[in-house]
Structure formats: structure tokens, C-alpha cells
Amino acid sequence: MFVRKRSVLAVIAMALLASPAALARRPPGTRSERAAGLKTPIDEFQRMSPEQQQRALERLPPGQRQKLQERLQRFNRLPPEQRQTLRNLYNRLHELPASQQESVRKAINRFSEQAPERQQALRDELRSLSALPEQDREMRIASREFRNSLSRREQGIVRDMLPVLPSH
Amino acid sequence: MRCPLECDAGAELIVGYGARTLDPDIAAEFERHIDSCDACCKVAAAQKAVWEALDDAEWRDLPVSPDFDRRLFQRIHSREQRRWWLWRALIPLAACMALAAVILMPQPDRSRAPHAQPPQPALQIEQVEHALDDMDLLNQLGAPI
Numbered sequence: 001m002f003v004r005k006r007s008v009l010a011v012i013a014m015a016l017l018a019s020p021a022a023l024a025r026r027p028p029g030t031r032s033e034r035a036a037g038l039k040t041p042i043d044e045f046q047r048m049s050p051e052q053q054q055r056a057l058e059r060l061p062p063g064q065r066q067k068l069q070e071r072l073q074r075f076n077r078l079p080p081e082q083r084q085t086l087r088n089l090y091n092r093l094h095e096l097p098a099s100q101q102e103s104v105r106k107a108i109n110r111f112s113e114q115a116p117e118r119q120q121a122l123r124d125e126l127r128s129l130s131a132l133p134e135q136d137r138e139m140r141i142a143s144r145e146f147r148n149s150l151s152r153r154e155q156g157i158v159r160d161m162l163p164v165l166p167s168h
Numbered sequence: 169m170r171c172p173l174e175c176d177a178g179a180e181l182i183v184g185y186g187a188r189t190l191d192p193d194i195a196a197e198f199e200r201h202i203d204s205c206d207a208c209c210k211v212a213a214a215q216k217a218v219w220e221a222l223d224d225a226e227w228r229d230l231p232v233s234p235d236f237d238r239r240l241f242q243r244i245h246s247r248e249q250r251r252w253w254l255w256r257a258l259i260p261l262a263a264c265m266a267l268a269a270v271i272l273m274p275q276p277d278r279s280r281a282p283h284a285q286p287p288q289p290a291l292q293i294e295q296v297e298h299a300l301d302d303m304d305l306l307n308q309l310g311a312p313i
Binding site: 042056059060068082089090094108109111119 | 295296304
């Protein structure tokens with residue numbers, strides 16, 4: 001008797017929680033968008049209505065506003081796969097503590113200072129590490145092959161980049 | 169004797185006198201007191217009237233059903249049960265109504281407020297700029313990692 005009453009109450013409560021008024025107060029489509037990784041501030045901005053975007057942009061001086069709009073257009077012109085890769089990297093970066101985020105940013109700057117062929121060697125190494133399970137990455141970094149193929153500076157770049165590699 | 173109406177145990181003594189349960193010496197002493205105390209005399213007379221009414225033969229001759237006690241306790245019990253079921257039904261109903269009121273309560277329409285400010289977007293444009301900075305930086309890696 002009690003169990004049946006509780007079930008009825010639970011159904012009533014769920015029905016009320018799922019009412020249109022209650023649904024209207026939830027942020028729109030967050031679950032599917034999170035699943036697709038569309039949760040960067042850029043995606044949030046692009047989901048805003050034109051009026052809201054305009055209001056947000058009005059807070060910037062005209063020159064800065066123009067520059068931002070150009071950067072957004074440049075980002076949108078990237079191939080969809082590249083945009084998604086960048087989103088994934090961005091999201092992983094922003095899941096890290098602030099100090100670790102800063103280490104990753106500095107490592108990318110050091111990466112950019114390398115000669116093009118060394119940048120390619122680093123990309124190859126990072127791609128190989130991405131494919132490995134996390135426990136094998138440390139073994140790879142400790143391996144003789146790793147130490148022989150990259151300079152100390154390059155090894156440091158790879159180590160600092162590890163936290164943004166995808167986890168398996 | 170000190171006037172029983174002036175001390176705490178007085179009521180017990182007067183009721184005992186009316187019920188004829190007092191020690192004979194104390195009862196005699198009280199009778200001597202009421203000869204000289206109007207207040208006690210009136211209270212004792214009232215008590216006596218109550219006891220005489222209770223002693224009346226009419227009370228004793230009233231027929232009493234043999235299962236009077238059982239029926240009395242049954243009625244008391246069923247009334248208590250009814251009250252308990254009423255509460256059991258009312259509490260969940262009240263909880264549901266409160267829940268519904270919270271969920272369905274209309275939100276104040278701020279856009280119609282006389283001095284309403286245009287709603288500020290939750291997203292700050294500076295966040296978009298910082299995100300683009302990070303995207304540019306990450307794009308330097310130039311590889312899907």
C-alpha cells in the first residue's frame with residue numbers, strides 16, 4: 001500500500017518536473033552540445049541570437065570589435081574536423097588547473113620557436129603518444145628511443161604537453 | 169484549626185469530607201471549623217450536594233450494556249485511526265501541491281518592468297576573445313592530437 005502510494009507520488013513529481021514550464025527554465029540543449037564538444041565560449045557566442053551577439057559586441061571599441069569579427073570568421077572558415085580538434089584541445093586545456101594551463105601555453109610557444117622539421121618531429125611524437133594508453137606514455141617518455149630522438153628542450157615541450165593529450 | 173481554604177491541602181480535605189473518607193477526628197475538627205467559617209461552610213455544602221446527587225438511586229438503576237466498555241474503547245480507537253489516515257493522505261498531497269506551486273509559479277516578466285534594463289548576455293565578450301587566443305595558439309600545433 002505504502003509502496004504503491006510512493007510510486008504514484010514519484011510519477012506525479014516526475015511529471016511536474018518534466019512540465020513545459022520546468023523545461024523552459026533549463027539551459028537549451030546542453031546535453032547534446034556537450035556530447036558534441038560545442039561548449040567553448042566561441043560556440044556559446046555563435047548560439048546567441050543576432051541581437052544578443054550585437055549587444056555583446058557593443059561592449060568593445062569599434063576597432064577591437066572589427067578584429068574579433070574577423071577572427072571569428074577565420075575560425076569558421078577552418079575545416080570542420082580541424083575546428084573539432086581545436087575544440088577538443090581547448091576543452092582539455094580548460095579542464096586543467098590554471099598553473100598547468102600556463103605550462104601548456106608556454107610549451108606551445110616553445111614549440112613554435114622550433115625549426116619546421118623539428119616541429120614535425122614533435123608533432124609525430126605527440127601523435128604517437130596520443131594513441132597510447134596513459135600508463136604507456138610514461139614508459140615511452142622514459143625510453144632510450146624517445147631520449148635519442150628529441151633534444152632536452154624538445155623533451156620538455158612534449159612532457160608539458162602531455163596533460164592535453166586525449167585520455168583513453 | 170487553620171482554615172483549609174487558606175492552605176494548599178484544603179481542597180483535598182473538603183473533598184474528603186464530602187466523600188466521607190476523612191479520619192473521624194479530622195472530620196469532627198472540620199465540622200467544628202465550618203460552624204465558625206462561612207466560606208468553608210458553603211464549599212462543604214456544595215460538596216455534600218454533589219455527593220448526594222451521585223448517591224441518588226436513579227443513577228444506580230440505569231441499565232448499562234454488558235459490552236459498554238468494549239464499544240466505548242472501539243469508538244475511541246476508530247476515531248484515532250480515522251484521524252491518522254486523514255494525516256497520511258494529507259501530508260503527501262500537501263507536499264505535491266507545494267512542489268507543483270514552486271515549479272509552475274510564473275516567473276516575473278522583467279521585460280515589462282517600468283525601468284527594465286536590457287538583459288546582459290551571460291557570456292562576456294572577453295571570454296570569446298580569450299578563447300580565440302587559445303584556439304590560435306593550439307592551432308600552431310597543426311596536428312590532430
